[in-house]
Amino acid sequence: MKVTILLVEDEEGLRSYIRSELVFEDYEVIAVSSGExxxxxxxxxxxxxxxxxxDWMLPGVDGLGVIRRIRKHYDVPIMMMTARDYVGDKVSGLDAGADDYITKPFETEELLARIRVILRHATQKNISDRKYRAGSLSLDTKTRQVFIADNEIQLTQREFDLLLAFMQHQGEVLTRDDLLDLVWGTSFEGQINIVDVYVRYLRNKLKQPAGSQLIQTVRGVGYRLKENEDEA
Known part of the structure; x- marks a missing residue:
């Protein structure tokens, strides 16, 4: 699936040139000449x-106006492209909601590199802002909410991060060292039994009917999160 770029530039020659370069790089391009x-x-x-x-300097609604209107409702990546190279102008553009800022004149290679970086960051953000589900348990990384059926479960930040690690590796057996690296970081120098303590906290908050546990102990290895509620 092609990446679609909306190019907004009022100078016809530059607009045509940039469009051609982007199409050559296999982007789909919609090119327009005004903010409206x-x-x-x-x-x-x-x-x-x-x-x-x-572009910043556009007839009618200028670049800042376009950004402010879009940012009221959408989080699409935006790169400002302008001859204005004062630091104060760059700050204004970024504060208005631009993700990047390139100053004219620029090399095509720099523009393409910046595009790749913005799109990579956007992809990473979309991956990180998602919902996970295991049976009746659901976790939303964007709102940082956890539900069992329709009941919201209140977790501390560390409990949430631990549950997220389990949700991201459903069905996998995670050792205590795995969980320390994922949740506390590789530089953590505390006691390894902190994992057991927080697993116990999570279990108390995620209690299931008939005493079953979503987080299962794999004797001598570590823990795993059940992939569905019918597992023994």
């Missing part, structure tokens, strides 16, 4: 646009 056109196109297909490359 940019907003109209984006509002028609907001979920299809992967990145906006946006």
């Amino acid at each position: 056109d940019a907003l109209a196109v984006f509002n028609q297909r907001p979920t299809d646009i992967s990145l906006i490359i946006l």
Whole structure:
């Protein structure tokens, strides 16, 4: 599936050149010349646009105006592209919601590299902001909420991170060392039994009917999260 870029640049020669370079790199490009056109196109297909490359100085609604309107409702990556190279202008653009800022004139290779970085970060964010489910247990990394059926479970930050590690590795047996690295970090110098303590905390908060446990002990190895509620 191609990445779709909305290019907003009022200077026809530059717009045509950048569009050609992006198409050559196998991006799908929608090129417009004004802030109003940019907003109209984006509002028609907001979920299809992967990145906006946006000139600051535009007729009508300028680049900052476009950013502020889009940021009210959407989190699409935006790169500002402008001849304004004052630090204060860069700060204004970034504070308004731009993810990056490239100053004209620029080398095509730099533009392409910045695009790759922005898209990579956006992909990582989309991966990290997601929901996990194991039977009636659900975890939302964006809102940091945990539910069993319709009942919200209140967890501390460490308990949440531990449960997330289990949810991300459902069915896998995780050793105490694995969990220390995933939750406390590789530089942790405390006692390894801290894992057992927090597993006990989680179990108390995630109690199941008939005394069953979502987090199972694998004797002599570590722990695992059941993949479904029917497992013994």
